[in-house]
Amino acid sequence: MTDNNSPTAGLLIIGNEILSGRTQDVNLNAIAKKLGSVGIPLREARIVPDVEKEIVSAVNAMRSHYTYLFTTGGIGPTHDDITVDSIAAAFGVPVIEHPEARALLLAYYGAEKMTTARLRMARVPEGAKLVANPISAAPGILMDNVYILAGVPDIMQAMMDGIVSTLRHGSKLHSIAVSGFVAESLIAVKLGEIAARFAQLDIGSYPWVRDSKFGTALVTRGTDETVVRQAADQILALVKEFDENAILLVE
Amino acid sequence: MTDNNSPTAGLLIIGNEILSGRTQDVNLNAIAKKLGSVGIPLREARIVPDVEKEIVSAVNAMRSHYTYLFTTGGIGPTHDDITVDSIAAAFGVPVIEHPEARALLLAYYGAEKMTTARLRMARVPEGAKLVANPISAAPGILMDNVYILAGVPDIMQAMMDGIVSTLRHGSKLHSIAVSGFVAESLIAVKLGEIAARFAQLDIGSYPWVRDSKFGTALVTRGTDETVVRQAADQILALVKEFDENAILLVE
Numbered sequence: 374m375t376d377n378n379s380p381t382a383g384l385l386i387i388g389n390e391i392l393s394g395r396t397q398d399v400n401l402n403a404i405a406k407k408l409g410s411v412g413i414p415l416r417e418a419r420i421v422p423d424v425e426k427e428i429v430s431a432v433n434a435m436r437s438h439y440t441y442l443f444t445t446g447g448i449g450p451t452h453d454d455i456t457v458d459s460i461a462a463a464f465g466v467p468v469i470e471h472p473e474a475r476a477l478l479l480a481y482y483g484a485e486k487m488t489t490a491r492l493r494m495a496r497v498p499e500g501a502k503l504v505a506n507p508i509s510a511a512p513g514i515l516m517d518n519v520y521i522l523a524g525v526p527d528i529m530q531a532m533m534d535g536i537v538s539t540l541r542h543g544s545k546l547h548s549i550a551v552s553g554f555v556a557e558s559l560i561a562v563k564l565g566e567i568a569a570r571f572a573q574l575d576i577g578s579y580p581w582v583r584d585s586k587f588g589t590a591l592v593t594r595g596t597d598e599t600v601v602r603q604a605a606d607q608i609l610a611l612v613k614e615f616d617e618n619a620i621l622l623v624e
Numbered sequence: 625m626t627d628n629n630s631p632t633a634g635l636l637i638i639g640n641e642i643l644s645g646r647t648q649d650v651n652l653n654a655i656a657k658k659l660g661s662v663g664i665p666l667r668e669a670r671i672v673p674d675v676e677k678e679i680v681s682a683v684n685a686m687r688s689h690y691t692y693l694f695t696t697g698g699i700g701p702t703h704d705d706i707t708v709d710s711i712a713a714a715f716g717v718p719v720i721e722h723p724e725a726r727a728l729l730l731a732y733y734g735a736e737k738m739t740t741a742r743l744r745m746a747r748v749p750e751g752a753k754l755v756a757n758p759i760s761a762a763p764g765i766l767m768d769n770v771y772i773l774a775g776v777p778d779i780m781q782a783m784m785d786g787i788v789s790t791l792r793h794g795s796k797l798h799s800i801a802v803s804g805f806v807a808e809s810l811i812a813v814k815l816g817e818i819a820a821r822f823a824q825l826d827i828g829s830y831p832w833v834r835d836s837k838f839g840t841a842l843v844t845r846g847t848d849e850t851v852v853r854q855a856a857d858q859i860l861a862l863v864k865e866f867d868e869n870a871i872l873l874v875e
Contacts, residue, residue: 389828392666394656395799395843395875396830398649401671405645415643417678420652420669423828427668450809451829452816490812509838525831548646558701561741565703577640577674578702579647580776587760592646624646 379543380440382408384418385431387446387456388524391420399526400445407533412543412596413441423447428459436463436519441540446524448511450490460516461498471497474512481510507531544596549605553612553619556580557589563611564591571604573597588616592624630794631691633659635669636682638697638707639775642671650777651696658784663794663847664692674698679710687714687770692791697775699762701741711767712749722748725763732761758782795847800856804863804870807831808840814862815842822855824848839867843875 384404390396398420405415416439421427428447436442447456461468474495482491494511497503504513504520506528513532514521520536522529557564557578568576574595581588591608595601605621612619635655641647649671656666667690672678679698687693698707712719725746730738745762748754755764755771757779764783765772771787773780808815808829819827825846832839842859846852856872863870 389826390830390843391652392656392669393797393799393845394653394660394666395801397653401642402645402648405643409645415645416673418643418671422667449829449831450812452812452819453828488809488813491809493812494809508833525833527833546644548644550646558739558742558745561701561703561744562739568703575640577704578700579641580700582759582776582778592641594644 380413380541381416381438382413382441382443383435383439384415385428385435385442385444386418386420386524387423387428387444387459388420389422389453391446392422400524400529403526403530404443404445404533407530407537408540409546411537411540412545413540414543414546423453423455425455425459425462428456429463432460432463432519436517440518442519443522444519445522445529448494448513448521448523450493450511454493456521457496457498457514460514460519460521464498464500464516466499468496469499470495471501471503471512474503477503477512478510504532505535507535546594546596547598547601548592548594548624549601550590550592550622550624551605551608551612551619552588552590552622553616554583554586554588555612555615555619556587559615560589560591560611564608567604567607567611571595571600574601574604576604576608631664631792632667632689633664633692633694634686634690635666636679636686636693636695637669637671637775638674638679638695638710639671640673640704642697643673651775651780654777654781655694655696655784658781658788659791660797662788662791663796664791665794665797674704674706676706676710676713679707680714683711683714683770687768691769693770694773695770696773696780699745699764699772699774701744701762705744707772708747708749708765711765711770711772715749715751715767717750719747720750721746722752722754725754728754728763729761755783756786758786797845797847798849798852799843799845799875800852801841801843801873801875802856802859802863802870803839803841803873804867805834805837805839806863806866806870807838810866811840811842811862815859818855818858818862822846822851825852825855827855827859 501516579590752767830841
């Protein structure tokens with residue numbers, strides 16, 4: 374689907390609130406779409422609790438596997454914000470106060486409102502650079518190939534908006550969905566034959582239920598727009614054997 | 625927070641559609657809440673693509689770490705449904721046709737509509753048991769401590785509803801949230817002192833933004849309801865120093 378030189382990404386979501394079910398994560402989806410728009414496929418995501426050992430282990434397992442690793446969450450001023458310390462530990466470097474981050478916080482809060490807690494947000498792993506935060510003062514952090522981002526979706530997305538143009542872009546994936554009222558088991562064999570003919574494409578079959586009726590969305594993705602369209606046209610013809618109102622949607 | 629004999633869970637979400645951003649995952653949140661309601665904390669989640677090597681590696685990394693591992697996705701009849709084969713490979717066992725699953729599918733579709741593709745959904749790793757599917761015919765699968773569930777949320781949840789009473793339950797966590805318009809940096813130091821006094825509890829601080837104003841939700845969780853309430857009352861008093869309308873919510 375992508376050549377060996379294509380950039381790839383991993384995502385590490387840090388936060389007890391996601392694992393407890395208290396908060397529905399929306400960062401994975403936003404990051405996946407943003408990276409996908411510049412041809413960087415998200416290959417894996419992990420969600421770990423606010424436990425240093427777990428964060429260290431996941432960071433070190435993931436950062437060597439992908440061109441970029443993104444983390445979200447745990448960079449605030451409170452006792453449960455342990456991402457910076459954990460990632461420093463993963464890299465085996467100390468945590469230092471970044472002078473530019475300190476200056477940013479001072480300018481934002483003013484000297485009279487600068488507290489010890491707020492100054493905590495100037496702490497970075499030694500050797501790290503800052504990532505701009507256009508919404509509040511505390512910056513994100515770039516440590517080697519690891520982008521350490523906020524967990525609050527608005528702030529995370531604003532950080533990503535600034536980062537994305539600086540990343541190495543890959544070949545954009547074209548995606549066409551065919552959807553109709555047909556149980557996927559009825560088209561599975563012929564769909565498999567189409568998938569075999571278009572082995573360079575990623576063809577996914579996603580069943581859905583609407584008004585207690587079964588339908589399937591068939592999504593074809595690949596870098597060559599013409600070939601994607603050819604495969605999608607064959608899939609559309611197949612689905613129309615069962616639902617003449619089946620639709621084709623260029624995504 | 626929980627004793628060493630407490631059951632734990634991991635979750636493996638299998639699906640290109642989640643990683644591409646095409647589909648917003650909702651299964652993690654539903655499973656986390658369902659397991660939390662019977663005292664089984666979800667400790668980790670991973671999302672991997674429809675690639676056997678990635679699935680095998682994640683299953684083997686996670687199944688030995690947690691009391692239960694749940695997987696969602698990839699058990700349908702199409703070419704991209706490779707979960708059963710991948711989990712069999714993870715366990716080093718062949719895939720067999722389960723007679724009871726075959727009978728279920730036959731009863732549901734009828735002999736005349738039984739296709740090769742549909743029969744694929746009777747395939748299980750050797751040694752596995754079936755998990756009831758109250759919505760459609762294809763069963764889920766229990767292999768050792770690994771529950772292999774559908775990816776369609778309605779079907780996954782119906783399977784979980786049947787499973788949950790059979791699991792070993794842990795101590796239920798009580799959770800109280802305090803929320804108010806205060807930047808978390810203003811309460812971080814005193815909050816840290818409260819967290820240190822109640823080291824047996826999990827106290828999380830989650831900033832939010834509403835109408836461009838910063839607020840914080842402070843969530844206290846633990847097995848002893850009385851102690852959770854004591855900590856939450858102290859946090860409420862702290863937040864009320866900044867927002868007299870701060871609220872306390874037993875979750």
